Amino acid sequence: MNQALSRSDRRDQASRLRELARGGGGSPLTIAILSGKGGVGKTNIAVNLAICLAARRSRVSLVDLDMGLANADLLMGLQPRYTLAQLVGGVRTLDEITIEGPAGVRFIPGASGLHQIANLSEFERQNLLMHLQKLEDNTDIIVFDCGAGISRNVIRFALAAHRVMVVTTPEPTAITDAYATIKTLQREQYRGTVGLLVNKVSSRSEAEATFRRVAGVARRFLNYPIAYLGYVLQDTAVALAVQARCPVVVRYPGSNASACIAAVADSLVADRSSQPQRDGFFRRVAGLFV
Numbered sequence: 001m002n003q004a005l006s007r008s009d010r011r012d013q014a015s016r017l018r019e020l021a022r023g024g025g026g027s028p029l030t031i032a033i034l035s036g037k038g039g040v041g042k043t044n045i046a047v048n049l050a051i052c053l054a055a056r057r058s059r060v061s062l063v064d065l066d067m068g069l070a071n072a073d074l075l076m077g078l079q080p081r082y083t084l085a086q087l088v089g090g091v092r093t094l095d096e097i098t099i100e101g102p103a104g105v106r107f108i109p110g111a112s113g114l115h116q117i118a119n120l121s122e123f124e125r126q127n128l129l130m131h132l133q134k135l136e137d138n139t140d141i142i143v144f145d146c147g148a149g150i151s152r153n154v155i156r157f158a159l160a161a162h163r164v165m166v167v168t169t170p171e172p173t174a175i176t177d178a179y180a181t182i183k184t185l186q187r188e189q190y191r192g193t194v195g196l197l198v199n200k201v202s203s204r205s206e207a208e209a210t211f212r213r214v215a216g217v218a219r220r221f222l223n224y225p226i227a228y229l230g231y232v233l234q235d236t237a238v239a240l241a242v243q244a245r246c247p248v249v250v251r252y253p254g255s256n257a258s259a260c261i262a263a264v265a266d267s268l269v270a271d272r273s274s275q276p277q278r279d280g281f282f283r284r285v286a287g288l289f290v
Contacts, residue, residue: 027136028061029272032144032161035168036177041199042167044238045261046145047075048249052265054103058140058272061106063132065157066147067120070110076101077245078109085111087131088124094131102250106139108132125156141272148177155188163193163268165229169200170210179214186224195229197264207231230267232260 035042050062064072086092101107168178198207215226235257241248
């Protein structure tokens, strides 16, 4: 990853990005899952949502973009041999690092605990983009598990996604940080759909009250609309599934949490089928680089 690149290599890379940005056609639905702070269950939502989407006959890719703190593999009980670190470093291909997860989810593992992968250069981010573009060839939905907040390494992916799902809990600190994330998206002129998913709630009414609180502040101070993407009930089955390193929708499919996540997946599938063909995600994000 630290290998020196010639000036011609950089020119070739920039040229490929420009070609990508000029292309046409549709693409998979892309969902960037963010959170204002850690500990709200973002990765759990990303993993289980991807599995539910795949179970609904969608070809799903899950990309762990939580740079330096990746742990989606642990939640699925997987042991990747290679990660995004090797992809960015140019020593492995996308096919070589990709592994199959539950329900046939195509999983691209992130790199955990590496300072280099958590602090990619602009060129390394572009190189990663070029590799991940190949996902569009055989995927209906791409789920990006991004880091908490919006770091430099994931902001361009979030800005180009068709939908951003901000995960929060009813706790005041989580709500404050979720609003800060939404404010950042508004400041960066994000043009897709921003939605809020409220996790670890005691009831539907608590989830709706949390959403109204965040959406009301965003409307009042930012004039920015927020969609309600649903909620997931507090459920001991989630903690038990994490301990077993198995997704809750697989280990406890009849649990309250699994039912909630399935409902969110149903809503996303219905939304995808009703929407017109979209510009390619990687084409859109490439346009942010050139």
